[in-house]
Amino acid sequence: MLKYYVSIALTALIGHGLASDPMANYRSFTDVKDQSYWDYDQAIMETSLYKKNDAGFAEAKAIYEGGGNSLSYVTLTLDSALTEVVAEGTEFSGKTFSGTIFIGYAYEDAAVGDTALKLKYKPGKCQVGALLDIDIVTDGCLNFFPDSVTDGTNTYSYTLPAATRDNKNGRTIKQFSTEVEDDMLNCKACPEVNAAWFMDYYQKPDFGDRWVQAALVGGTTDFGNGNADFGQYGFEGKLEVIKKGTAYVTLLLYAMHKFEAAVAACKDGLPFTNDDAAHIWDEGVAFYVGSKAGKAGEPEGKGPYALGEKRCKNFRTCGIDATDFEGKSQVNYKLEILFQDGLDEILAGNCAGADADVKLITEQVYIPLIQGTLRYANKLEDEPENEKGQAEGAVFASGILPRVAAVSTSAANIIYENMKVSSDPKTDFTAVKEAFESVYADLNIDCEMVGGYGDGSSYYPNAVPCVTECTDNRDASLTVATIGLSMTCLQLANMKEPFKSDFCAKGNGACPLTCAGKCKCTDGKKTKFNKKKGGKMSCFALSKKKNYKNICKNNPNAKVKCASSCKGWCKFTKPFAV
Numbered sequence: 001m002l003k004y005y006v007s008i009a010l011t012a013l014i015g016h017g018l019a020s021d022p023m024a025n026y027r028s029f030t031d032v033k034d035q036s037y038w039d040y041d042q043a044i045m046e047t048s049l050y051k052k053n054d055a056g057f058a059e060a061k062a063i064y065e066g067g068g069n070s071l072s073y074v075t076l077t078l079d080s081a082l083t084e085v086v087a088e089g090t091e092f093s094g095k096t097f098s099g100t101i102f103i104g105y106a107y108e109d110a111a112v113g114d115t116a117l118k119l120k121y122k123p124g125k126c127q128v129g130a131l132l133d134i135d136i137v138t139d140g141c142l143n144f145f146p147d148s149v150t151d152g153t154n155t156y157s158y159t160l161p162a163a164t165r166d167n168k169n170g171r172t173i174k175q176f177s178t179e180v181e182d183d184m185l186n187c188k189a190c191p192e193v194n195a196a197w198f199m200d201y202y203q204k205p206d207f208g209d210r211w212v213q214a215a216l217v218g219g220t221t222d223f224g225n226g227n228a229d230f231g232q233y234g235f236e237g238k239l240e241v242i243k244k245g246t247a248y249v250t251l252l253l254y255a256m257h258k259f260e261a262a263v264a265a266c267k268d269g270l271p272f273t274n275d276d277a278a279h280i281w282d283e284g285v286a287f288y289v290g291s292k293a294g295k296a297g298e299p300e301g302k303g304p305y306a307l308g309e310k311r312c313k314n315f316r317t318c319g320i321d322a323t324d325f326e327g328k329s330q331v332n333y334k335l336e337i338l339f340q341d342g343l344d345e346i347l348a349g350n351c352a353g354a355d356a357d358v359k360l361i362t363e364q365v366y367i368p369l370i371q372g373t374l375r376y377a378n379k380l381e382d383e384p385e386n387e388k389g390q391a392e393g394a395v396f397a398s399g400i401l402p403r404v405a406a407v408s409t410s411a412a413n414i415i416y417e418n419m420k421v422s423s424d425p426k427t428d429f430t431a432v433k434e435a436f437e438s439v440y441a442d443l444n445i446d447c448e449m450v451g452g453y454g455d456g457s458s459y460y461p462n463a464v465p466c467v468t469e470c471t472d473n474r475d476a477s478l479t480v481a482t483i484g485l486s487m488t489c490l491q492l493a494n495m496k497e498p499f500k501s502d503f504c505a506k507g508n509g510a511c512p513l514t515c516a517g518k519c520k521c522t523d524g525k526k527t528k529f530n531k532k533k534g535g536k537m538s539c540f541a542l543s544k545k546k547n548y549k550n551i552c553k554n555n556p557n558a559k560v561k562c563a564s565s566c567k568g569w570c571k572f573t574k575p576f577a578v
Helices: 002-018 038-049 054-066 180-185 193-202 207-217 235-265 275-289 304-315 330-347 351-365 367-382 387-405 409-419 429-437 489-493 499-506 539-544 548-554 556-561
Strands: 072-078 091-095 101-106 116-121 147-150 155-160 167-169 477-480 485-488 528-530 536-538
Touching: 038 054, 038 235, 054 207, 054 235, 180 193, 180 235, 193 207, 193 235, 193 387, 207 235, 235 275, 235 304, 235 330, 235 351, 235 367, 235 387, 275 304, 275 330, 304 330, 304 367, 330 351, 330 499, 351 367, 351 499, 367 387, 367 409, 367 429, 387 409, 409 429, 477 499, 485 489, 489 499, 528 539, 528 556, 536 539, 539 548, 548 556
Parallel strands: none
Antiparallel strands: 072 116, 072 155, 072 167, 091 101, 091 147, 101 116, 147 155, 477 485, 528 536
């Protein structure tokens, strides 16, 4: 047992030695700062959308399609054809527009005879693309007058680029959707699970782009299911479905693509040979979290991670136990652990372990979309004509409908009919809530993970959370075959994090509700209750009694002070000796 955790710790130490600044407490193995800059494009696009006029929407469309902040590059027109191959990633130096030293890298392979050479900038050095003049960063852009660059051996003179606007971007928000077909549905390891859900439901691989393009012009989508007629909306509604559709739905699917692709690229049983797979995994975190969430994870971000932080404050799912209206969301607490654990598994060559983490990540990432849909279903029941609320409800639903439809078409139909874009909206909050609750078990989530909708201090009367009972057998045996260890659900319930989550991810699934946190010990070891016949008894002492059920039955105070012990889920000893 000890050897196992020393191994994992060593893997983490070695793997994280090259890490850049943390993203929401995640330490990457490779540098994915440039990937995280997608959220700068998102923020600038939103600024243009909020102008709420045709000119602003045209600006937003240009940024959506052309980018400006991520994977910036310039294409040089060389004075002479290449006489030898230039490999992707070759470092070049030259002079910037401002007179400083330029450092860049070959964007792709260039062959003998080519007269064009595409060079990639370091993150944040040259940000132009389709950005407005007020937003561009040009100090680090390559000098656009006739000049030259060198790879340290050869010098290449060029005449183009001729202007700042010749600097482009190879990563755009639009591409996150238009690349679904090739990268997620038709690749060697395809179809990927999450993309397949969306394809099965919408029947269009580029669902996200079609959604945005229709909203930009007030048009109608052409999906197999879940269509929307954005002609019902003015600028207010259209900006919401674009803003949230890109940040919370398109980016979620793209991030999940990277996690699934990382597992596909993982070389099983070969520790320290999975740098490529680790990089892809790092990219998944960068796309899920973005750069604006900061090192520790802040709600000011723009992506799915930020949504989790916002919704926990509405549903009392903040904190590791999902019991608060303030603090970090339980979803993100869990994801931060799973993100890091998945990377460590890949670096250790345990591809199955990383795959198990992806499955657990998948369970968590859709929870904020459920919460968003429920929130606006509740609002719309009282204010059906609220265009902003309609749009927000519709776009949150668009992200969760494919996942729900994969387990229940009837539940998905109920949610869609109540949340769709409509000229005559009618929303039944209870119907939506019950439809979601009917599939929680199939999604491997529960009532407490989703919580209930409230005002920041208490739940609204019609929106209290449902309750999930603990039905695991305390004596059932969870086995982790890779390390030859077995333990009961009771022992597992008393294990500390992150070890508990790690064992749950690797185990045989014998204790699902224990792993989900429904069967657990929340009592204090030294907490005492008043016995009916006088005197006091600690929760620890109660847990040692074979007749604990009778003691609790005869001492109502015990059920309040030692509730978990009365249910038989406390064992105040180490689950096993290391």
